[in-house]
Amino acid sequence: xxxxxxxxxxxxxxxxxxxxxxxxxxxxxxxxxxxxxxxxxxxxxxxxxxxxxxxxxxxxxxxxxxxxxxxxxxxxxxxxxxxxxxxxxxxxxxxxxxxxxxxxxxxxxxxxxxxxxxxxxxxxxxxxxxxxxxxxxxxxxxxxxxxxxxxxxxxxxxxxxxxxxxxxxxxxxxxxxxxxxxxxxxxxxxxxxxxxxxxxxxxxxxxxxxxxxxxxxxxxxxxxxxxxxxxxxxxxxxxxxxxxxxxxxxxxxxxxxxxxxxxxxxxxxxxxxxxxxxxxxxxxxxxxxxxxxxxxxxxxxxxxxxxxxxxxxxxxxxxxxxxxxxxxxxxxxxxxxxxxxxxxxxxxxxxxxxxxxxxxxxxxxxxxxxxxxxxxxxxxxxxxxxxxxxxxxxxxxxxxxxxxxxxxxxxxxxxxxxxxxxxxxxxxxxxxxxxxxxxxxxxxxxxxxxxxxxxxxxxxxxxxxxxxxxxxxxxxxxxxxxxxxxxxxxxxxxxxxxxxxxxxxxxxxxxxxxxxxxxxxxxxxxxxxxxxxxxxxxxxxxxxxxxxxxxxxxxxxxxxxxxxxxxxxxxxxxxxxxxxxxxxxxxxxxxxxxxxxxxxxxxxxxxxxxxxxxxxxxxxxxxxxxxxxxxxxxxxxxxxxxxxxxxxxxxxxxxxxxxxxxxxxxxxxxxxxxxxxxxxxxxxxxxxxxxxxxxxxxxxxxxxxxxxxxxxxxxxxxxx
Amino acid sequence: xxxxxxxxxxxxxxxxxxxxxxxxxxxxxxxxxxxxxxxxxxxxxxxxxxxxxxxxxxxxxxxxxxxxxxxxxxxxxxxxxxxxxxxxxxxxxxxxxxxxxxxxxxxxxxxxxxxxxxxxxxxxxxxxxxxxxxxxxx
Amino acid sequence: xxxxxxxxxxxxxxxxxxxxxxxxxxxxxxxxxxxxxxxxxxxxxxxxxxxxxxxxxxxxxxxxxxxxxxxxxxxxxxxxxxxxxxxxxxxxxxxxxxxxxxxxxxx
Numbered sequence: 014x015x016x017x018x019x020x021x022x023x024x025x026x027x028x029x030x031x032x033x034x035x036x037x038x039x040x041x042x043x044x045x046x047x048x049x050x051x052x053x054x055x056x057x058x059x060x061x062x063x064x065x066x067x068x069x070x071x072x073x074x075x076x077x078x079x080x081x082x083x084x085x086x087x088x089x090x091x092x093x094x095x096x097x098x099x100x101x102x103x104x105x106x107x108x109x110x111x112x113x114x115x116x117x118x119x120x121x122x123x124x125x126x127x128x129x130x131x132x133x134x135x136x137x138x139x140x141x142x143x144x145x146x147x148x149x150x151x152x153x154x155x156x157x158x159x160x161x162x163x164x165x166x167x168x169x170x171x172x173x174x175x176x177x178x179x180x181x182x183x184x185x186x187x188x189x190x191x192x193x194x195x196x197x198x199x200x201x202x203x204x205x206x207x208x209x210x211x212x213x214x215x216x217x218x219x220x221x222x223x224x225x226x227x228x229x230x231x232x233x234x235x236x237x238x239x240x241x242x243x244x245x246x247x248x249x250x251x252x253x254x255x256x257x258x259x260x261x262x263x264x265x266x267x268x269x270x271x272x273x274x275x276x277x278x279x280x281x282x283x284x285x286x287x288x289x290x291x292x293x294x295x296x297x298x299x300x301x302x303x304x305x306x307x308x309x310x311x312x313x314x315x316x317x318x319x320x321x322x323x324x325x326x327x328x329x330x331x332x333x334x335x336x337x338x339x340x341x342x343x344x345x346x347x348x349x350x351x352x353x354x355x356x357x358x359x360x361x362x363x364x365x366x367x368x369x370x371x372x373x374x375x376x377x378x379x380x381x382x383x384x385x386x387x388x389x390x391x392x393x394x395x396x397x398x399x400x401x402x403x404x405x406x407x408x409x410x411x412x413x414x415x416x417x418x419x420x421x422x423x424x425x426x427x428x429x430x431x432x433x434x435x436x437x438x439x440x441x442x443x444x445x446x447x448x449x450x451x452x453x454x455x456x457x458x459x460x461x462x463x464x465x466x467x468x469x470x471x472x473x474x475x476x477x478x479x480x481x482x483x484x485x486x487x488x489x490x491x492x493x494x495x496x497x498x499x500x501x502x503x504x505x506x507x508x509x510x511x512x513x514x515x516x517x518x519x520x521x522x523x524x525x526x527x528x529x530x531x532x533x534x535x536x537x538x539x540x541x542x543x544x545x546x547x548x549x550x551x552x553x554x555x556x557x558x559x560x561x562x563x564x565x566x567x568x569x570x571x572x573x574x575x576x577x578x579x580x581x582x583x584x585x586x587x588x589x590x591x592x593x594x595x596x597x598x599x600x601x602x603x604x605x606x607x608x609x610x611x612x613x614x615x616x617x618x619x620x621x622x623x624x625x626x627x628x629x630x631x632x633x634x635x636x637x638x639x640x641x642x643x644x645x646x647x648x649x650x651x652x653x654x655x656x657x658x659x660x661x662x663x664x665x666x667x668x669x670x671x672x673x674x675x676x677x678x679x680x681x682x683x684x685x686x687x688x689x690x691x692x693x694x695x696x697x698x699x700x701x702x703x704x705x706x707x708x709x710x711x712x713x714x715x716x717x718x719x720x721x722x723x724x725x726x727x728x729x730x731x732x733x
Numbered sequence: 734x735x736x737x738x739x740x741x742x743x744x745x746x747x748x749x750x751x752x753x754x755x756x757x758x759x760x761x762x763x764x765x766x767x768x769x770x771x772x773x774x775x776x777x778x779x780x781x782x783x784x785x786x787x788x789x790x791x792x793x794x795x796x797x798x799x800x801x802x803x804x805x806x807x808x809x810x811x812x813x814x815x816x817x818x819x820x821x822x823x824x825x826x827x828x829x830x831x832x833x834x835x836x837x838x839x840x841x842x843x844x845x846x847x848x849x850x851x852x853x854x855x856x857x858x859x860x861x862x863x864x865x866x867x868x869x870x871x
Numbered sequence: 872x873x874x875x876x877x878x879x880x881x882x883x884x885x886x887x888x889x890x891x892x893x894x895x896x897x898x899x900x901x902x903x904x905x906x907x908x909x910x911x912x913x914x915x916x917x918x919x920x921x922x923x924x925x926x927x928x929x930x931x932x933x934x935x936x937x938x939x940x941x942x943x944x945x946x947x948x949x950x951x952x953x954x955x956x957x958x959x960x961x962x963x964x965x966x967x968x969x970x971x972x973x974x975x976x977x978x
Contacts, residue, residue: 014874016874017873017874017877017878020874020878021878021881024878024881024882024885028885028889031889032889035889043915044896045915046892046893046895046896047892047893049892050889050890050891050892050893053888053889053891053892054889056888057884057885057888057889060881060884060885060888061881061885064881129922130919130922131915131919132915132919210919212923212926212927213923213926213927213930214919214922214923214926216926216930217926245825245826246823246824246825246826247823247825247850248823278930279930279934352736352740353740356743368747368751372751372754375755375758376758379758379759379762380762383762383766384769387763387766391763393768393769394768394769395763395766395767395768395769395786396766396767396769396786397762397765397766397767398765398767398837398851400765401761401762401765401766404761405758422946423946424938424941424942424946424947424951425934425937425938425941425955426938426955427951427955428946428947428951429946429947429948429951431948432945432946432947432948433946435945436945436946479944482943482944482945483940483943483944486940486943486944489943505936506936506937506940509937509940537801537821537822537823538801539801617826617827617829618826619826620826635823637824639798641797641798680798680801682823
């Protein structure tokens with residue numbers, strides 16, 4: 014069956030080649046049936062890759078260790094769900110999933126645009142098939158997911174225990190969907206330039222794709238942060254790691270694009286800018302994919318070997334060079350139809366917002382690639398750390414939140430200054446009130462966090478005011494009850510009010526980030542049972558040790574042989590707040606050199622966090638129990654020497670009992686972070702707002718409105 | 734000022750601000766960055782009081798903990814030169830002998846002290862634990 | 872061998888899917904309606920223009936509604952609103968005129 018899977022890849026390559034040829038011939042000659050055929054090649058590619066993925070998945074589920082990928086990342090004891098997900102934990106498997114997701118999303122995008130902008134779509138399909146061919150080429154030549162070993166090994170290595178968490182199951186597919194979705198606007202952007210049609214039809218189509226890319230990428234990034242916080246042993250959610258940044262960069266340019274696109278739609282301006290943004294988003298997405306796989310930068314995610322670097326660099330160079338050439342050679346048709354009417358207009362605010370976002374992109378891009386830049390310029394690789402990133406991104410983020418509060422208050426085209434001044438009074442008052450309250454509460458020790466809280470208050474108040482005024486305006490016309498009016502208001506102005514909700518979500522998210530990073534209390538120390546320590550306003554006491562034993566083939570658990578942990582009692586002012594039970598799981602390694610007992614717990618240990626989640630703060634705890642005390646080591650040594658392999662678990666039981674009877678001091682990390690939950694709540698609000706904004710209006714409503722509007726338009730002109 | 738002149742002024746102001754900020758950014762990045770060195774490079778070029786990013790593999794048998802300080806030695810990838818490091822702070826789960834790590838160190842007196850919470854352990858390549866026969870450094 | 876058969880079946884399905892438009896076009900050509908390349912390109916161009924104008928019209932309508940909402944939520948004074956609204960409606964009429972001029976099809 015591996016042969017069949019590989020043959021599918023080759024068939025996919027043929028399909029791509031045909032599709033590129035057919036699409037280009039069709040659009041150049043005017044014979045649109047060839048362009049249609051080229052579009053169908055995309056559907057065919059999706060079908061072929063689906064079959065390939067199925068072949069690999071079935072191999073995983075059947076424990077077919079002849080497949081090298083299966084043997085490298087799965088094992089008989091890996092629980093079923095994680096077996097299915099193991100496909101994207103290896104270089105070659107993840108390339109297949111990437112190509113497959115790209116073909117699926119492309120199928121959807123090209124199916125939706127099959128009747129419109131067909132010339133643009135023809136070029137775009139050629140470009141998407143080009144990407145497909147590239148990734149299949151990588152698999153066929155460098156990283157074959159269907160390579161086999163004969164005879165097949167009896168057992169696989171198993172999935173890294175660090176990945177056996179539900180969030181890790183969804184995070185890669187979400188992120189890959191986000192990345193692949195970014196390439197679709199890129200293809201349509203290049204297609205529009207090639208077909209010389211950058212117009213309203215194009216805007217309508219590309220906005221949907223850009224929005225989907227933005228949404229999936231955002232969710233993928235959030236899930237990664239959530240996983241990092243709740244499962245990893247460092248208690249943070251964002252470390253300015255190269256791979257985190259690589260995913261953030263296209264998301265920022267996509268955000269900028271979604272805003273500035275509205276200006277092009279209304280005033281026919283910023284065409285060059287928008288096209289550049291869309292090309293940049295796709296290129297950054299490819300660069301992000303490249304970063305994870307090439308090992309070119311030091312990062313926690315060291316995915317692949319050096320061999321993939323060269324093809325990717327060629328692709329990225331082609332994309333950048335091609336983009337610049339296309340934009341420059343088509344600059345005549347990208348001229349603005351109008352100019353900015355007034356600085357005091359929502360268009361201006363969007364331009365400012367774009368500048369801030371691009372500023373952020375530049376900072377993060379520079380910092381992420383700095384090791385390569387400094388290596389090229391000075392001969393020595395050097396890296397900048399999180400403090401450098403924070404220094405520049407925090408002020409920019411502040412301005413961004415501020416702008417999101419100013420924007421809603423300003424009208425399109427030309428705002429009336431007197432009205433604007435009046436409309437700012439309440440939001441500014443809220444900001445000042447927040448300032449006063451926080452200073453009294455003693456928060457002024459962190460000026461940046463304080464500034465952010467005030468800006469966020471300003472933004473949230475501004476949006477709240479918009480909802481109130483909008484509802485009031487509607488009720489003045491229709492006399493509906495408040496909830497009905499509110500619902501109708503949002504329903505009939507989805508983009509505007511959905512966007513407002515997104516801004517509220519971002520403000521809330523930043524409040525959580527500022528609070529949890531500026532006002533954390535951390536305590537890292539060794540404790541003996543009975544000892545306690547202060548963390549912020551809380552007292553944490555190590556009550557007693559815990560030890561659990563898991564039989565080797567227990568599929569219900571994540572497979573750790575032994576877990577050692579602690580019971581922690583958290584109190585505040587004498588009142589009991591929470592009981593935490595952090596632990597560390599020790600997994601089997603399969604390394605015979607560690608001995609029959611040693612290898613049962615010699616695999617990579619995984620921290621299980623003890624977390625108390627609260628509305629106002631989280632108490633986070635991790636433990637590193639000491640299993641290298643002389644008495645425990647002695648048990649392992651004796652067990653290695655005297656016990657047959659199948660009885661090794663008995664020695665582990667002795668170890669657990671010994672640990673409980675004579676617990677050595679254990680290393681604890683304790684963090685109290687305020688308002689962490691609001692980061693995730695903010696993210697959820699963003700998603701809700703985005704869904705509202707993107708939800709298509711019912712076409713019947715639209716046509717009724719158009720007829721009425723047309724009559725009104727005629728009447729209006731007759732009046733003037 | 735006629736509108737087109739106003740627009741030019743705005744453009745010039747915006748571009749100048751961008752250039753100034755970008756220059757500040759670029760300038761500070763060079764001074765704020767820590768050079769990445771291998772153990773042999775560190776022993777040769779390391780100056781006391783400066784922070785360096787030490788990259789290499791954790792030497793076998795070198796790891797022990799005394800209270801809150803974790804002592805270990807970092808070896809050149811595939812080489813023999815080692816540098817002993819005294820580290821406090823979070824230790825990532827994948828940390829163990831033979832793994833590739835990055836830690837920010839500073840030479841204080843005769844020892845290399847690891848900066849608090851700066852220890853990063855690379856996820857094992859291809860997300861798997863390497864069986865003993867395979868090259869640990871892939 | 873099973874693998875060969877499977878791959879041939881898959882390739883056959885792909886071929887059928889991808890060649891359908893070509894076969895359809897040839898069938899139309901055989902029945903006498905043989906559009907020359909120039910004619911079909913011109914037809915494509917007209918359709919594109921219509922799509923474009925319809926999209927521009929929808930966008931202009933929502934701009935008119937947005938401006939009205941801006942006025943009702945107090946961001947614009949009455950004079951400013953009336954000026955902008957008149958501009959937008961004139962632009963809308965221009966689009967409607969161009970749409971009508973294209974082909975005598977009712978919008």
